[in-house]
Amino acid sequence: MNSYKIFLAFMKGALISFLILFYASIIKAQTKLDIQSEQGEILMKLNNSGTPPEWALMQRQLMNALYPAAITFVDKYTDKKGRLIWRDEWPGMDGSDDGYESFYNFPLYYALGGPKEIDSISRKLWDEVTVQFTEYGQIHDEFDAGYDWMHHGESYTYFYFFGLADPTDKKMRDRAIKFAEMYMDDGTEKSNYDAEHKIIRSPLNGSLGPRFVNTAEDWVTHRPILAHYPLPYDDIPNINASADWNDDEKFQYILQAINERMMKNDVPLNLASTSMMANAYMYTKDERYKQWIKEYVEAWMQRVEDNNGIIPDNVGQTGIIGEHTGGKWWGGYYGWRWPHGLPNQMEATTIGASNAYLITGDSSYLELPYSVIRAVSNQAKEEDGHTLVPYRYDDRGWYDYRPMRPKYPTHLWYYSRSEEDWQRVKSLTDPEKIAKLSYHKGKGDSENTAAWLGYLEGQNPNYPTDILKATYQEMQHRLEDVRNDESTPDDMDVHHWLERNPIVLEGLVQTMLGAPNHIYHGGLLHSSVRYFDPVKKRPGIPEDVAALVRQVNKGGITLQMVNLHPTETKYVIIQGGMFGEHQITRIRQVIDYPYQFDTIDQKYFTVELAPGAVGQIEIGLDRFVNDPTYAFPWHGDEIPVLGMK
Template structure:
């Protein structure tokens, strides 16, 4: 590994953003233990109710700490890392006892919720890939979708899988290898859930009453009511037992034996196993599945169908309709649960192959919708739902999926698409308060910063993320409610760890796509002295420019007395390569690297500004780290 010690230019004035960055990290290190102590028993389980039925909820338990190992990988404390593992085990135990978890994975649920849960285990690979138990889990969990290690023997099934021949039986396995499809939208460690019961849905019927009805032709009373964004839709009362029975029967008959776009999020789980093992079977599975869906999109005239029947036929159980599937074009969210899994899967395919053409899959959907859009008051409105009446729910397109495509492609046309959003010239210059559920609401201001149109963004985002820590800690101190009455989302709503700003500024990449995406960044750091991932204590980093073949980075050693030695890795998984490094303060000093990693020595109180030459997506991605953590 090449070592670079830059020419000493004398003491530097420590920039304000560097002080703020280090203070944010220190503050979150202090906040995490207080949050944990407030809401957990000595064994790490939540102070909560004794019973929790249904299939929903374990994802919310995991979401309460899911970003702790990522924070550690960015530079958070060893204590946060240790507790993140302790708490994962505690959540797993608690929800196993409740009944949702089987073999350390949800027995059955959909991939929006599996995706939320799985972020936690993906971040373990970034924190420390040498933990054998994590590797074993990654292989076992992937096996649930490759007809390996299913061991489907539990009280709800009247059978036991004893040999490999049985694993492809259509009532047992999640994966149909011949048709390259996942057999049900409800799936997991217990296999596909073709028949959902009343109990499966019992804890979230009240939430589903807030959304559009799944179907238009059911004999149930409906009322035209607004969605939170003002869209008027017909809603039904899922809390009415007769209404609920009618809806559930229709769901079982029409959608529970179908593959749906949401299942593409499973590609992250399989890629996770590949990042541990480098076994080609995982890569092949991901590419086979992505390409199978790409073929279905082509067959359907360029629009992604939202249901594929058990024989691999579009609309097979929906009277020929390509719309109306589970978490599809109509119900409950429309476009978002189509484009999000397409984007996640395409980005995973690019990571594994370096082939940017996979981005045409989500990009093509977005371009189709923009073509179907209409302009009102100078703003493009695109359809977000397809119903029996055709395209409907016209509203502004959220930029985040085009943004992820642009970030990965660095394509000029994708850049131009980003600049078509009117907000890119107005509200994107502002940092909104809060962080959103996914800690991902500041992509627009960050994009404008990278585009040289929002120069104060680093200070603003660091201040806002710090303010959010203080707001949440205040809520924790004043949280005097009865735990028995708390909603299952209670804890995640006050989790004081935030990573969006740190990812953008230190790693030069966006927050992950929340419902199950992997981390895609330009670089990450390792502390050679402490033999761990993340920025060394007192070191701050700022990525200020991104080009297809370069990244501009500022590194600051805020310590006045201690020299710092760190390793930079190109990409979250070493998927990129540094070609050279130019010292921008001494323009004649360019160092040849030609490696995915490089060692940097920073003298006390010094700042260096670097231009990192890149060749992107040229290396095999892996969780392996450049030191023995």
Template sequence: MFENPLPPTQTKQPLTSLKATRRSTAPGWAVKQRQLFDLLNESAKRFIAKYTRPDGTLIWRSDWPGMDGSDDPYEGFMNLALLHALGGDDFLHEASRRIWEGITWQWTEYGQIHREFDAYYDWMHHGEGYLYVYFLGLSGPAQLKDRQRAVRFANMYIGEDPEAPNYDKEKKLIRSPLNGSKGPRFTVSAEDWSTHRGILDHYLAPYEDIPGVEFASRKCPWSNDTVYARLIDMMNERMNRGDVPLNLNATGLVANAFLHTADDKYKQWVLDYLAAWCERAERNGGFIPDNVGLNDVIGEYNEGKWWGGYYGYRWPHGFATVIEPIVNAAMNAVLLSGDREKLGLARQQLDLNWSLSKQEGDKTVVPYKRFDAGWTDYREASARYPIYLWTVSMAAEDLERINRIPKSYNWDEVVIPNVSGKDALTGRDTKHFISNTEPWFRYMTGELPDYPDRILDANFKLIAKQLDRMDSPMGDPAQWSANYNDDDFSSIHIWQELCPVYMESLVQLTLGAPMHISHGGFQHGRFRYFDADRKQVGLPQHTAALVEQLSDTAATLQLVNTSLLESHTVIIQGGTFGEHEIATAEVLGGDDGPEIVAVGSKWLQVELAPGASIRLELGMNRYVNQPTYGGPWTEQPEPLLSGRSL
């Protein structure tokens, strides 16, 4: 329970205010940060102009078959909303909403979306695409459409939408790995997977006993019509009914409804669904099973095997796509409940995976897959998942989970990420161009003091690379092939590959947190900001922020006004969703204001005179407030619309 529950809406109230008055030369990181905002704003305009129509639809092909695909255009444009939430230009607010509407309409016409939500696909892809919705929540103020959709989408997963019976309330399970606005998809057709066949030719087979497929080859010829027909039949028989851990990513969609409404039924669903998977893991001796049937029987359609489910331990990516949704759900549960013990399932699975580690030469490796013969596909453990847990818990045990992983590559190396996959130098994941979680962690623990300048420099270089790609033949929509299996130019990932609006540096430095987990994680953070003069989300113009250090009970934050002519007033919020209380504020190393002031609120106002800066030690009580998308001026929302009851 929250110690200091707050209503979902706030009215204007007096705020504790500090004032910085002394002019000084802005530090280099602050100047770069503001220059980066300017570059991102202008790059966003170019990107929108080149790849969208005035109505928000994308300049693309006239058809798109199969069930895959609605997530990818959302991923390509979702950072417009996130940039606005951080302090990007006002035009981004309207543009991000118009393009969401355009994509949703366009992919409805293609056939993937129904009732504004993907008709049926899995929660790896739902998770990626509906980040856009979560970022729109941060890019507030919330509109009626935002709140209405949040409730409608969540009801598809909590058993309150008869058109989308995805959830079994009694057994607390999502009834298929393939789900959406049309409900569970127990039986797929050859057309459903048609856009993936060429890609999946290079993947491991989903099963070890597919006639005509040599499993040991680690390849499966989906393009072979005979093999493809057998695959579809086997997946319908073994894989498309029942629940999988991947569905834990749905907790983000339901938590999104809570952030908009504060309705406890959404919070309770998140907690209950996570608890159901905790029980399944306990029933399975600790390891979370990757498939349960419609009767909540482990391995019900899989010869009793607890491995081998959809996006499970065997196919296609193994442990990474098992642990990610667990971490996402655990962090969501902490956000909604304030109980950091909800990280337990994620910690347990990381520890069990680590218990299977072994030495291969000079490297410590852990299994990423389980075949019928046992654990296999040994690789180095990722530090990213325990780092996410540590940002929530600030606990010594999670710090130990990070530090037990050998640094076989240089964690101090700041990477300019590749388009997708893994960075060749470090092996770090680069999905959504996120690749510098480890060096950010090193900075937070005092080991990499020059990180802010280095990550900002790397971000500039990434944007330059992306602008070059936009200007190349690859960036010309007229050059894109009509063949949907041609990876060179027709890939539905094209907008992600060309988008210049990436800002890992801004998220890390201003919010004090790593970037979101790419497959459906909220953008958690120690702080969020509002422009008090304009009553807008994000940092005011000319204002830069740097979170220098984190602990369980405090954070060090520096604010700089880079303008020598204009004053700005910024409101600091404790937590991305207002979940933290700022208890006290101590001004460090300056003559402005009292040494320590009591705050006792989720908000603290700081007035920055022209050229002024301030460095603060903020005492914090974390996870004591009811989380919400709302800000300091959120008004009582209009009631949701009610449709006919027939």
């Protein structure tokens, strides 16, 4: 009797196990069929198993560690509503950018494959920073009331990443349209843009229109910082030194010079506004935004031509160069002299040109930043084996010679993929920085491009592991600062949180996307490829999967992929370009010998990774031939609007 019961129990258990396995196989097969039906046939299967490379283990460890780091940071510095734990009042026009910057890369982390929760957190934090700085007085109608596009760019990079994370969010889509409309010419005195003269009417602009007159109150929190920079002009009456910024009586003379000479000009810095227009275009496909970008970038290209090949840093209300600076092409706000010189001209022109290239497919727009590089390269000099270029210009001519930061020419090479641009990067960069990583974390997360280029050239084979380890160590260092921080709200300056944000992504962007990270002051993130999870229907690389772009050239990339899960098959959609702007023309798997290329003609394809698979794919790309969009592969031609989150 006992034997019979044991037999029945055994048969029952076996039947249950069989049914579980049977239904699991059906579900697995159905998942595969769903992927095939919605994303097209699975064109690539990677079946060769192998030992995961060190970079793959490090990449996945970093992806997993960033989430608890983010939660620790948010819990420390925000209240239950999601607002920064800070003071009750904050005067002046500066500051909202720093609130947004505190969390600016959270949605990008999600778009790369971070946990779903980080997407919701990043949207809540955006909303609460908006409310908080509205109460402080810097924001009106959800947009900065009137500041410059270096600071707008720092704020709205965060906003652009929402399109990569989830373009179906109605609230963010509506905001994208509203913000872009603020820069269309509405024919009123409050219009930021003058379509007749093709100018943004002041270097300070926003939801309340152009700001032609500044007050002492506007500058109250920024004066101590600017006291460390050169004066805007040498001929300001009663002003002798930069320290005069902090002298209330003398500051009035500085303020008067700024209002008279700077505030009624368009300036190159305003080219960063093209990202806001491109952002709205990729949600809506509204041709007005596309035409605005073309018109505005072309206007600045014409000004370069009119100024003998050098971009002027000030254009008056009637479109005349030097209209309010005594005919001088230098002397504008964030121009060739004050406060930073060359970096502002390089960043703004590169942002404007790359956006125009993105939405038109016309590489001739890159001539705009090329003109800046030529202007300073023509004045370059050698010193102790290093190439130095001038950062500033005024009545004395070119001066303030320093090495050019490699990230600027690197971005141009990344867009063009030309040999000439590659050689330019090398000629302007210290060879030691190309041969070995010397990690540096700036305000943004894009300083380590030289050693990455060395890796692509074959000089620096350990770079992927090195940059991922350095990124991980930087995250840990910032977490330690968070844990040990005993500051009170009154002790904290407006940069306090940005300096401790542990979400450090440069290593992930370079290895996974094979791209330099975005230009911090308002640039979009351009890449050769991006990834989607077709099973979970979300952006980013699936759990347990790692990716490394090993080579980047004019015709495409070489991509290594690893499935670290020992028993589960993984599926990944690979798209050409961050915005689907590149068409994939051919693919082939590389094992001991290369397979023949499979010719395809589509924006994306699906890869099946067997358990433990380690494989390499060569991907051919026809670059900048597709209309850019935030749409995901399963959205079709039009992004659905699914309500507010």
